[in-house]
Amino acid sequence: MAHARPNxxxxxxxxxxxxxxxxxxxxxxxxxxxxxxxxxxxTNSKLLPREKFVGLQQYERLWETERWMVSIENLMIYGxxxxxxxxxxxxVLAALMDQKIRFENTFRTIILYPxxxxxxxTGLVWQWILNPEFGIQGIVRGMGWxxxxxxPLYNAQIVIFGILIAGLWQGTGLVMVLMLAGxxxxxxxxxxxxxxDGIPMWKTxxxxxIPMMRPVFITTLVIIASGIVKLYDLVVAQxxxxxxxxxxxxxxxxYDYMFSGQNLGQGFAASTMMLLAVLIVVIPWAYxxxxxxxxx
Amino acid sequence: MHITDPSIxxxxxxxxxxxxxxxxxxxxxxxxxxxxxxxxxxxxxxSTLLNCIAGLLDVSxxxxxxxxxxxxxxxxxxxxxxxxxxxxxxxxQMTVEANLSFGLKNAGLPRDEIARKVAEAARILxxxxxxxxxxxALSGGQRQRVAIGRALxxxxxxxxxxxxxxxxxxxxxxxxxxxxxxxxxxxxxxxIYVTHDQVEAMTLADRIAIMKGGQVLQFDTPHEIYARPSCxxxxxxxxxxxxxxxxxxxxxxxxxxxxxDIALEGYDFAGPPGTGPARLGIRPEHIASGxxxxxxxxxxxxxxxxxxxxxxxxxxxxxVQGQSLWVRMDGQAVVQPGQALQVGFAPARAHxxxxxxxxxx
Amino acid sequence: xxxxxxxxxTAAGADAVAPALSGPRGPRPRKRLSRANIxxxxxxxxxxxxYLLPLYVMVVTSLKGMPxxxxxxxxxxxxxxxxxxxxxxxxxxxxxxxxxGLSRGFWNSVRITVPSVVLSIAIASVxxxxxxxxxxxxxxxxxxxxxxxxxxPYQVMLYPIVxxxxxxxxxxxxxxxVIVHSIFGMPILTLLFRNYFTSxxxxxxxxxxxDGAGFWGIxxxxxxxxxxxxxxxxxxxxxxxxxxxxxxxxVYTKPDIYPMTVQLNNIVNSVQGVKEYNxxxxxxxxxxxxxxxxxxxxxxxxxxxxxAGAVKG
Numbered sequence: 001m002a003h004a005r006p007n008x009x010x011x012x013x014x015x016x017x018x019x020x021x022x023x024x025x026x027x028x029x030x031x032x033x034x035x036x037x038x039x040x041x042x043t044n045s046k047l048l049p050r051e052k053f054v055g056l057q058q059y060e061r062l063w064e065t066e067r068w069m070v071s072i073e074n075l076m077i078y079g080x081x082x083x084x085x086x087x088x089x090x091x092v093l094a095a096l097m098d099q100k101i102r103f104e105n106t107f108r109t110i111i112l113y114p115x116x117x118x119x120x121x122t123g124l125v126w127q128w129i130l131n132p133e134f135g136i137q138g139i140v141r142g143m144g145w146x147x148x149x150x151x152p153l154y155n156a157q158i159v160i161f162g163i164l165i166a167g168l169w170q171g172t173g174l175v176m177v178l179m180l181a182g183x184x185x186x187x188x189x190x191x192x193x194x195x196x197d198g199i200p201m202w203k204t205x206x207x208x209x210i211p212m213m214r215p216v217f218i219t220t221l222v223i224i225a226s227g228i229v230k231l232y233d234l235v236v237a238q239x240x241x242x243x244x245x246x247x248x249x250x251x252x253x254x255y256d257y258m259f260s261g262q263n264l265g266q267g268f269a270a271s272t273m274m275l276l277a278v279l280i281v282v283i284p285w286a287y288x289x290x291x292x293x294x295x296x
Numbered sequence: 297m298h299i300t301d302p303s304i305x306x307x308x309x310x311x312x313x314x315x316x317x318x319x320x321x322x323x324x325x326x327x328x329x330x331x332x333x334x335x336x337x338x339x340x341x342x343s344t345l346l347n348c349i350a351g352l353l354d355v356s357x358x359x360x361x362x363x364x365x366x367x368x369x370x371x372x373x374x375x376x377x378x379x380x381x382x383x384x385x386x387x388x389q390m391t392v393e394a395n396l397s398f399g400l401k402n403a404g405l406p407r408d409e410i411a412r413k414v415a416e417a418a419r420i421l422x423x424x425x426x427x428x429x430x431x432x433a434l435s436g437g438q439r440q441r442v443a444i445g446r447a448l449x450x451x452x453x454x455x456x457x458x459x460x461x462x463x464x465x466x467x468x469x470x471x472x473x474x475x476x477x478x479x480x481x482x483x484x485x486x487x488i489y490v491t492h493d494q495v496e497a498m499t500l501a502d503r504i505a506i507m508k509g510g511q512v513l514q515f516d517t518p519h520e521i522y523a524r525p526s527c528x529x530x531x532x533x534x535x536x537x538x539x540x541x542x543x544x545x546x547x548x549x550x551x552x553x554x555x556x557d558i559a560l561e562g563y564d565f566a567g568p569p570g571t572g573p574a575r576l577g578i579r580p581e582h583i584a585s586g587x588x589x590x591x592x593x594x595x596x597x598x599x600x601x602x603x604x605x606x607x608x609x610x611x612x613x614x615x616v617q618g619q620s621l622w623v624r625m626d627g628q629a630v631v632q633p634g635q636a637l638q639v640g641f642a643p644a645r646a647h648x649x650x651x652x653x654x655x656x657x
Numbered sequence: 658x659x660x661x662x663x664x665x666x667t668a669a670g671a672d673a674v675a676p677a678l679s680g681p682r683g684p685r686p687r688k689r690l691s692r693a694n695i696x697x698x699x700x701x702x703x704x705x706x707x708y709l710l711p712l713y714v715m716v717v718t719s720l721k722g723m724p725x726x727x728x729x730x731x732x733x734x735x736x737x738x739x740x741x742x743x744x745x746x747x748x749x750x751x752x753x754x755x756x757x758g759l760s761r762g763f764w765n766s767v768r769i770t771v772p773s774v775v776l777s778i779a780i781a782s783v784x785x786x787x788x789x790x791x792x793x794x795x796x797x798x799x800x801x802x803x804x805x806x807x808x809x810p811y812q813v814m815l816y817p818i819v820x821x822x823x824x825x826x827x828x829x830x831x832x833x834x835v836i837v838h839s840i841f842g843m844p845i846l847t848l849l850f851r852n853y854f855t856s857x858x859x860x861x862x863x864x865x866x867x868d869g870a871g872f873w874g875i876x877x878x879x880x881x882x883x884x885x886x887x888x889x890x891x892x893x894x895x896x897x898x899x900x901x902x903x904x905x906x907x908v909y910t911k912p913d914i915y916p917m918t919v920q921l922n923n924i925v926n927s928v929q930g931v932k933e934y935n936x937x938x939x940x941x942x943x944x945x946x947x948x949x950x951x952x953x954x955x956x957x958x959x960x961x962x963x964x965a966g967a968v969k970g
Contacts, residue, residue, distance in 0.1 A: 011354070014872035015791035019799070022784045022847065025840050026799045030806035033817035040816075049816070093704065099697050109953070110705045112960065113712070116952035118901030120918045121945040124925050125711040128718065128938060134731050142729050169711065177960055226808050233903040237922050254812040259908065264816065271812040282808045352863045373869030385860035389882040398878075399868030446864070458860075 034275065041268035049264055058269035068270065071248040074160045078249070079228045081164050082171070086224060087217070089168070090175025095205060097176070098183045108180075112173035119170065123237025126166035127153060153239055156246035163238055163247060170234075171227070175220055182216030183209070218285060225281045229274055250274050302361070303328045303486040304349065304454060309358035311341075311348060311510075318344050320510040322358070326488065331480050333497040334490045336507035337533070342490045345507070346456055349488065351375050363453055373402065375454075378447025382459040384439040386431035392442050393427040396449050417448040420482070437468045444479070457489040461496065473499060494534055498522070506530050524566075524647075528654035531577050531647050537611060539577040539647070540621045546574040546648060546657065555617045558594050562644035566656045573651035580611065580624040582645040585637055592640025596621075600635045614639060719743060719939035726934050742933070746940035751930070752923040753912065759940050761913075762920030766900055766947075768831060769916050773838035774895040778888065781843055785850025786876050790862050800847070807844035815908055822909065829911045837905050842898065846891055849962075853887040854880060890962040893955050897948040917944050 044054045062068050093111060097104055114122065129135045132151035140148040152162030186209060194204040210217075232251035235241060241248045250270060258267030304326040311319040318341050326332050334342040347353040349360060351372035360368050367375045386395050393414060400410045418424045421441045431439055440460060447455050460476075461469045477500055480487055491497055497504050498518045505515040506529075514526040525531035531539050544553030549569060551558040558576065560569075584592055598614035598621070610625045614637055623639055631637065648657040714731055719742050721735040748758040755761065787793075788800055818837060819828060827833035857880070865875045906916040915923070921944045925937045952959050 012791050012793040012872075015787040015793050015796075018783045018872065019787050019793075019796065021780045021839075022787075022803060022843065023799050025843050026802040026806060028821070029814060029818065029840055030802055030809060033814040034809055036817045036820075037813050049820075093701075096697050096701055099693075101697060101701070105956075107701050107705060108960070109956070110708050113949065113952055114708060115963070116897055116948040116959070117945045118903065118918050118948070120901075120903050120922050121941050122711075124921070124937065124941045125715055127925075128934060129711060129714055129731065131731075131934075134726065134729065134934070139730050139732065169708065173708075174963060177963065222808075229810050233918075236903070237926070240926060251810065251812055254815075255904075255908075258816055267812075267816070271810065271815070274810040275813045278808055278810055282805070286805075347863070350863070350867060352866060371869075372863075372866045377867065379864065379867045381860040381864060383858050383860050385858060385864035387861065387865070387879055398865075398870070402869035402874065446868070 037268050038272050038275070041265065041272045043265055043268075045264040045268070047262045047264070054265075058265045059273075062266060062269045062273070065266075067245045067248055068250070068253055070245050071250045071253050074247060075228070075231065075249050077160050078164055078167070078231065079225070081161075082167055082228055083221060083224050085164075085168055086172045086175045087220065089172045090220075091179045091210075093172070093176040094179035094183055097180055108177070111176055114170045115173045117170065119233035120237040122166050122170045123163075123234045123239075126162070126169070127238045130162055130165075154243055156243050159239060159243065159247040163234060166238060167231070167234055171224070175224065178216060178220045178223075179213075182213045185216075186212055215289075218288070222281065222285050226278060229278055301328060301364075302326060303330065303363060304488070305361045306345075306349070307359040307361075309345070309348060309360065310356045311344060311353065312356050318510050319348070319355075322510065322512060324505060324512060324515065326486055329484045329486055331477075331487045331489065331500060331502045333501035333504045334488065334507055335492070335494060335497040335504050335533075337492060340507040341510040342492075342507045343458055344510075346458055346488060346490045349375075349454075350377055350379050350456055373399070376452045377454045377456055378450045378452045379456040379458065380440070380443045380447050380460045382462050384431070384443040384463070386439055386442055386446075388431055391428055391430055392423065392434070392445075395431070395442060396427075396445050399446065399450055413449045413451065417445040420448065420479075421445050436464050437472060440464065440472060441475075444476075448483075453485050455485060455487045457487065457491075459491055460489075462491070462493075469496075476500065494536070498534075506533065524656070526656050528575065528577075528649045531649065531656075535579055537580050537622050537624075539579050540583070542576045542578075542619060542621075543651070544574060544576060545572060547571045551576050551643075551648070553619075555596060555619050558643060560643045560646075560648070561593055562642065563646060563648065564644070565648075570650075570657065574657060575649045575651055577647040577649065578621075578641050578645065580622040583621065583623045583639050583641045585612070585623055585625055585629075585639045589638045589640030593642055595638060595640040598637050598639055600631050600633050600637050603631055603633060612637070715938045715942045715945075718935055719746075719942055721935050723933060723935060742935035742939040743943070745933070745936045746924075746943055750924045750936055750940060752915075752920055752927065755913075759917060759920060759924065759943055762915060762917035763943070765910075765914050765920075766917040768914075769834055769838070769906070769910075770896060770899045772831075773835045773842075773899050774892060776835055777839040777842040777846060777895055778891050780839055781846030781891070782850045782884075782888070783876065784843070784847040785852075786854050786880055787872075788847070788851045789854035789857075790859075790875070790880075791872065800851070803844045803847060811841065811904060815904075819908070828909065831910070831914055834905060834909045834914075834916075837909055838895075838899050838902070841905070842895055846895070849891055849894075850884075850887065853884060857883060886958070889955075890958055893951055893959050894962040896951055897959075900947050 040049050041058055042053050042055060043050060044052050044057065097107060101107070130137075130151070130153050132138065132154055137148060137150040140150070152158045152165070190208060190212070191204070194201075194208060199208075230251060231249050232255065235247055235249050235252055239247045241252055251274070254267045254271045254274065257263045257270065261267075302325045304324070306322060306324040309319050309322040309324075310317070322345065324345075334345060336342045344353065348355050349362070351367065351370055355368065358368075359366060362375055362377065365376075372379075386392075387398065390398065396414045396417060397410045400413060405413075414427075415424075418427060421444060423438065423441050423445060426434060426438060426442070431442070434442065440463075443460070457476075461472055464472065473496060476489075480500075489496075489500060501518055503515060503517055504521050505512045506521065507513065508529055514521060514530045516524075516526075521530060521534055525534060532541075542551075542553050542555060544551050544558075546552075546560070546569070548571070549560050551560055551574065553576065589595055596616050598616040600612055601615045601620065602613040604611040604613075606627065608627050610627055610629050610631070612623045612625055612629075612631055614621050614623055621639070623637075625631065649655065650657055710732075717734055718726065718731060720738045720740070722737065722739050722741070725736060746758060747760050747763075749756060750758045788796055818840075822828040822833040822836070825833075827836065861879060861883075862875060865879045870878060900916075901918060902916065903918045903922065906919045910916070910919075921940050924940055
């Protein structure tokens, strides 16, 4: 009977060995990398990281830079519009698709296919369609309406909306699919009950179905939001930040300062601000979703 | 009951998940070749206990012996057990034959020996024609036979069954129940069988362990458990419909209740008859009605409240002094709600429990 | 209501049985072109046209010659179909000093995507399996960190990874980029596999353990054969994701191994030379072709992939 209790470290040893890549990724890259960047955002690193701490100097400079302010403003406009519009369009499309229509698969395939394309491809196509000379503006002018102006990519005031059009084209399909999954997840007896009670369809959607889909809405919102913060490729492809600096975004600011501006400290400070923005969105969500519960 | 050479013995077993104690200091001895049923409602810890015996859950404290060997930290495959699961747990991508031989292959047995054992198990369970099929092509009953076969080929002393019949329909269940009993008689190895179905427990078991809250409340033969439940919970749990209870107090061989004083003549007290608040239990099938009630030592004048004809029997709820009692009557009995009915029972067949400790008096 | 009163006596006699015969009976008549239907289908068709428009524009532009494009309308179908832009985009378009077309980027992307997909799925599926079935102490902590990691902007981790790769001597190499893709694919894929393996009956795992199979035995003999669909879903997710990547390609590789997306952007947005819109659109279409083919072929699995990856993420 006297055999020693096995060392707990070796219980499920194989599982632990197999999880080493995951543990390294989580601890070294995600935790370690983030901590490293945040730490070095307080240094005056230029071409190479160095440990000369200068307090909040990088942040002060960041918030005094016009390009950063423009980036933030653009991200806010793009973010709010993109969230509201993609939720709205996505939900309406999903509700239409949920009317037991024929050719549902065809419609879904068409609306979702842009999501399979990269932001680079998306940006370049829309750059072409919005080309003032040959694109929509050119065609309308060609039809005789000479004064017609629609050149979002060349107008600093509205360039961000030109990017928004492309972003929505690429992303609403996903929102629609998520919403449709949410609608399908609703107990069909709710609809039967509403029909027996004589509640009109729009009222059922507004007062019964949408409140029931709250978790789906929240999850979708978090997905859209975390995608918005990463907005980069689309801008690079469609406008390269132009005209001037009118369509700059934070992610591009970070990249440019880190890899071509030789000003790492600025890049670190800017990326830390991005992290902060994400935390403001994610932490309350995670708290609401998983707070108190152990399961992730 | 003391067992000299136990097949399985469990000593001070504890298991907790975080702060939740699932098994509390549990002891159990199972004799060689015994058929033991772990019975309880869901969440009582019966499946957890079985998983601990199988080695599929790590215990927090205590010891498990199988065949005299301490297997507390042993791998499941080295404990000398075979296990049958509720969902059959057949490997869907393998044929029946491959399912049966998977464990033997892992144990590194020679090919011809595997073939011999698989053929033997298939013969016993009469599943030879199914060997080349995939589980998806089998009926529920056939699947469960294959699952039993998988335990059978392992040539082990102990079989563990985790609610093996719960996924089957009622008719198949009764058939397979008989087969399992027959199998036990043929093989005569130790079997531990988890179920929440008291009919399965009563019919199959040599002994039943009734569990609640991670503890064994009573571990006894089916007859004893039915006739002398050791506590209020067991009394309530066993029997369908369940036992009637009357609240009152016991003093000097008299049970005083709102329905009247009941003299406990012929009642076999578990210890010295005490005094104090108590509950008296009587099973519906032990309450006589009509002319038969005349012969009973205790008689009550009641009014019929509700009638539930079941065909073979008729269940009748009667009321007396604000107390409701269920009475099992013959299926042919003609009773109407509102009708007066005399019922009676013998205190010898009643059960008395202490109101506070819930233990049998 | 007053109708029966005006009926003659004989008619009234016949009318006695009428309530059973007249009135609604049988299937309810359905209007094919109800107002609701027109709105539903009308909206969906208009929306579909809007979504298809860019694809159409890409195709027609890429099939036109430059003179025709200069004439104007980007929506007009080509008067004269030419495949020259496609040939040029594939084998002649210039990025910097190289003028061997997008084919270089295409093959780079293939060489990046194949090992990245294999490695990331191998790691993530084992992770998911270990998390679902072998819950060891602390596993949930690492998993939670991993999932939170999915929300950290890549920009925060870009430079630390540069340093790590440089230390390993992998910065600017294909191997380095493969590792980066495996790292950033890990949260979503691990979640996908964990949820899938958790949904498999736990009793199968228990039965296999009673049968004496170990960690890898159960993974390869029991779990893998049951999980082909989820592997296909993961593959679709990863192939499109990695093929479409731009940021990691541009940060962690050098120009001669740039993936297709980076090369495409360099071709189209290069400031030198005359803009050849037809070549640009052919190049764009070529780059989008791989994920588009995967999308149209895989159909519902793609939807399942993004829904599984997204809804639970």
